[in-house]
Amino acid sequence: MATENNIGENIKKCRAKLGLSQEELAKKSGVKYTTLTKIESNVIKKPSVMVMAKIAKALGVSIEKLIK
Numbered sequence: 001m002a003t004e005n006n007i008g009e010n011i012k013k014c015r016a017k018l019g020l021s022q023e024e025l026a027k028k029s030g031v032k033y034t035t036l037t038k039i040e041s042n043v044i045k046k047p048s049v050m051v052m053a054k055i056a057k058a059l060g061v062s063i064e065k066l067i068k
Helices: 007-018 022-029 033-040 049-059 063-067
Strands: none
Touching: 007 022, 007 033, 007 049, 007 063, 022 033, 022 049, 033 049, 049 063
């Protein structure tokens, strides 16, 4: 299972590193809170590039970092 990219897990790790709550990241990125929680809990496995770009920018990382 190591080959499966867990985008939600990566977002969670980056968010935790910055000490942001899901709500704070949602506000900062402009992504709906419900969408963010679904991505983090792997309900949404492949978020759109637009959503990924907003989250990556808010976290100060590249989209690649979140995908890998």
